[in-house]
Amino acid sequence: MANISASDVKKLRDLTGAGMMDCKKALTEADGDFQAAEKILKEMGLAAVAKRQDRATENGRVFVKSNGEKVVLLSLSCETDFVAKNADFAKLGEDMCSVILEKGYTEINDELKGMVDGLIAIIKENMNIVKFTVVPVATYASTYVHGEGSVAVCVNLESDKKEIFKNEDVKELAHDLALHVAAFKPQYLDETSVSKEFEAEQLSIFKAQVDSDEKLASKPDKVKDGIVRGKLSKLYKEICFLSQAFVKDDSKSVSQAVSDVAKKYQAQIKVVGYVVYQAGVTA
Numbered sequence: 001m002a003n004i005s006a007s008d009v010k011k012l013r014d015l016t017g018a019g020m021m022d023c024k025k026a027l028t029e030a031d032g033d034f035q036a037a038e039k040i041l042k043e044m045g046l047a048a049v050a051k052r053q054d055r056a057t058e059n060g061r062v063f064v065k066s067n068g069e070k071v072v073l074l075s076l077s078c079e080t081d082f083v084a085k086n087a088d089f090a091k092l093g094e095d096m097c098s099v100i101l102e103k104g105y106t107e108i109n110d111e112l113k114g115m116v117d118g119l120i121a122i123i124k125e126n127m128n129i130v131k132f133t134v135v136p137v138a139t140y141a142s143t144y145v146h147g148e149g150s151v152a153v154c155v156n157l158e159s160d161k162k163e164i165f166k167n168e169d170v171k172e173l174a175h176d177l178a179l180h181v182a183a184f185k186p187q188y189l190d191e192t193s194v195s196k197e198f199e200a201e202q203l204s205i206f207k208a209q210v211d212s213d214e215k216l217a218s219k220p221d222k223v224k225d226g227i228v229r230g231k232l233s234k235l236y237k238e239i240c241f242l243s244q245a246f247v248k249d250d251s252k253s254v255s256q257a258v259s260d261v262a263k264k265y266q267a268q269i270k271v272v273g274y275v276v277y278q279a280g281v282t283a
Contacts, residue, residue: 004027009023012038012041015034026040041121059079059081061076061093063076063097063145064153064277065143066143070136072134072135073135074096074129075277076093076129079126084148092115100112105134112129135154139165140157140159140174141155142171142175144179144181151276153181153274154275156274158270160267167265170269176246177258180248181276184244189241189242189274190243202232207228209231211224242254242271
């Protein structure tokens with residue numbers, strides 16, 4: 001039986017990131033063989049991962065990364081807020097984003113799951129890949145992460161003059177658009193993006209409100225219909241990104257803010273889409 005020294009245990013810990021007691025146990029079982037001990041630790045880790053898979057993961061962190069051609073947004077969950085702020089957990093998310101971009105992944109697979117399992121074995125807390133989205137960049141994409149990964153945003157912009165995104169005020173606009181999405185989390189891009197089902201549901205609600213208002217009982221149907229449509233228009237200004245009051249100047253809408261900058265450079269700038277991820281949200 002090999003004599004397992006404290007330095008041997010530390011060396012294995014440095015190699016694997018496993019706990020000191022687990023390293024000592026593995027080295028003892030492997031009779032001092034480091035390669036065999038690493039294998040034992042891996043097996044121990046995978047067994048521990050399986051035991052933790054049913055534990056709730058209600059905390060987490062979101063990530064965003066761009067390579068200029070594509071942007072990936074990733075959401076990872078974990079059991080505690082403490083781990084969500086852990087440097088190794090943050091590095092895992094960054095590394096996964098890089099792998100997704102480099103290998104062109106579009107869905108969760110065994111390699112990505114394996115990366116998560118590897119950290120579970122070290123940190124000993126359950127974690128999951130909630131979801132990820134890959135966005136092809138139109139002309140320019142602005143990304144933003146709020147705080148320690150509580151919100152991640154990508155705003156995708158298109159222009160007939162790609163070179164205008166080298167100008168600081170255009171880049172500032174793009175950044176402000178991402179800040180706006182992070183702050184207001186709009187439900188839709190614009191009115192044309194709203195589903196017919198959602199619109200019909202809201203019209204039904206507003207009509208019922210108008211019909212039950214005694215002050216409007218004597219009004220002609222045409223007037224009532226106008227009030228209903230006015231309520232819908234007001235709602236769209238609250239939930240549609242391009243119709244919302246711009247975060248940096250609420251005297252104008254987001255679409256007007258974009259138009260003003262575009263006119264300055266005699267160019268067209270179009271917001272073609274946005275994605276917002278929020279930590280702890282699975283939908």
